[in-house]
Amino acid sequence: MCVMKIILFDLDRTLFDTDWYYEQIVDLIEGNTELSEEAIRSFILEYRANNRYGKWFNFLKFIDDVVENDTTKKEIVDTLKTDVSMYRLFEDVELNLEQLQGLGYKMGVYSEGVPWFQELKLQNTCLLDFLDTELVFITEMKRAIEFLDTLPESCVIVDDTPEVIEVLEKDGRFVPVWLNRKGVEWKYGREIGGLGELVDILAKPC
Numbered sequence: 001m002c003v004m005k006i007i008l009f010d011l012d013r014t015l016f017d018t019d020w021y022y023e024q025i026v027d028l029i030e031g032n033t034e035l036s037e038e039a040i041r042s043f044i045l046e047y048r049a050n051n052r053y054g055k056w057f058n059f060l061k062f063i064d065d066v067v068e069n070d071t072t073k074k075e076i077v078d079t080l081k082t083d084v085s086m087y088r089l090f091e092d093v094e095l096n097l098e099q100l101q102g103l104g105y106k107m108g109v110y111s112e113g114v115p116w117f118q119e120l121k122l123q124n125t126c127l128l129d130f131l132d133t134e135l136v137f138i139t140e141m142k143r144a145i146e147f148l149d150t151l152p153e154s155c156v157i158v159d160d161t162p163e164v165i166e167v168l169e170k171d172g173r174f175v176p177v178w179l180n181r182k183g184v185e186w187k188y189g190r191e192i193g194g195l196g197e198l199v200d201i202l203a204k205p206c
């Protein structure tokens with residue numbers, strides 16, 4: 001595939017193991033409060049469901065809502081900010097990003113969520129070793145045309161969400177690649193099952 005040598009990656013469930021991270025968050029709150037695991041899970045589900053449209057999981061507000069004691073709140077937030085063991089990338093990320101770097105690709109992120117929360121995921125993993133800081137695009141509305149206008153045209157964008165891929169495809173200015181890590185049934189021309197496949201495709205001569 002002959003494309004511009006810029007790749008933007010979605011963060012959650014593309015590079016970053018978001019589901020595992022939420023498990024760590026549940027453990028963190030459980031370990032610091034009287035709340036049961038079940039109660040924390042249902043609080044998170046409820047919180048996320050109520051914020052589905054336009055608003056994203058806001059950890060600080062969430063903690064404010066569910067934890068009363070200020071010292072406990074601070075301890076939880078401090079741990080979230082600094083405990084790198086809570087943060088995990090998918091196994092194929094480091095090696096393949098290194099290879100893409102070797103192939104001369106500039107890389108960044110195209111991510112949606114509360115910026116502070118998303119940036120923790122960059123800072124507490126090795127991602128910044130591979131990314132160009134000028135190519136870090138984080139917003140609460142990544143499908144908005146005004147936001148798409150800020151992205152480099154003709155770049156490759158890798159995302160795990162079919163609805164995002166559809167928006168990018170329709171926009172026509174980018175080369176969307178759908179990362180289907182879970183083997184979901186949805187048909188799309190440029191589909192990969194893991195990042196190694198992306199390297200294979202991009203390493204082929206034009």
Ligand SMILES: [Mg+2]
Binds near residue numbers: 010
């Ligand atoms: Mg995602």
